[in-house]
Amino acid sequence: RKEVEQDPGPFNVPEGATVAFNCTYSNSASQSFFWYRQDCRKEPKLLMSVYSSGNEDGRFTAQLNRASQYISLLIRDSKLSDSATYLCVVPLYQKVTFGTGTKLQVIP
């Protein structure tokens, strides 16, 4: 099993739709988790952090399921500007593992 696994997508959704991505991780000792957003040909930027059960910021909700070892990112009322690749990041001790990312394309 990969340390961090994401569905690469692409997820093609219409404007206004709700979309959710999952990210599974293999090591149960991981305590903190992050979602980064990477626009095409740009550097990654932090979207949300998840330290306990979940986190909500406007249209974005991140949740952690420790029993099943996954985190999710829910985007409500999708905007065209949400089109990007969403990277799941799982630190563990001295090591940080990036997921391969899930590509989202919001369609007019």
Add this chain to the structure above:
Amino acid sequence: SAVISQKPSRDICQRGTSLTIQCQVDSQVTMMFWYRQQPGQSLTLIATANQGSEATYESGFVIDKFPISRPNLTFSTLTVSNMSPEDSSIYLCSVGDPRVDEQFFGPGTRLTVL
């Protein structure tokens, strides 16, 4: 937050040559990181560069191939040595403790090796 610049932003190089990438941060930081992002792939950590000590390399990366300098708390360089087409990638530097904090990334250096 941190503002990071990288030079060059892109380059096309011949096989067998070397390229040095510069990373400048607008504030003093202890930890700096160098990542590689190959086409269609996620980020892979190359090494951690802390000022005043030797860089720590991840499995699969060696100092002879990717020598790093960290002369002060705001600057670092990564050299890609004896390049081959397989080194074609985006190289990014970053700061911030990735275990607990937000990481800030530079804009990246897009390298193509012919």
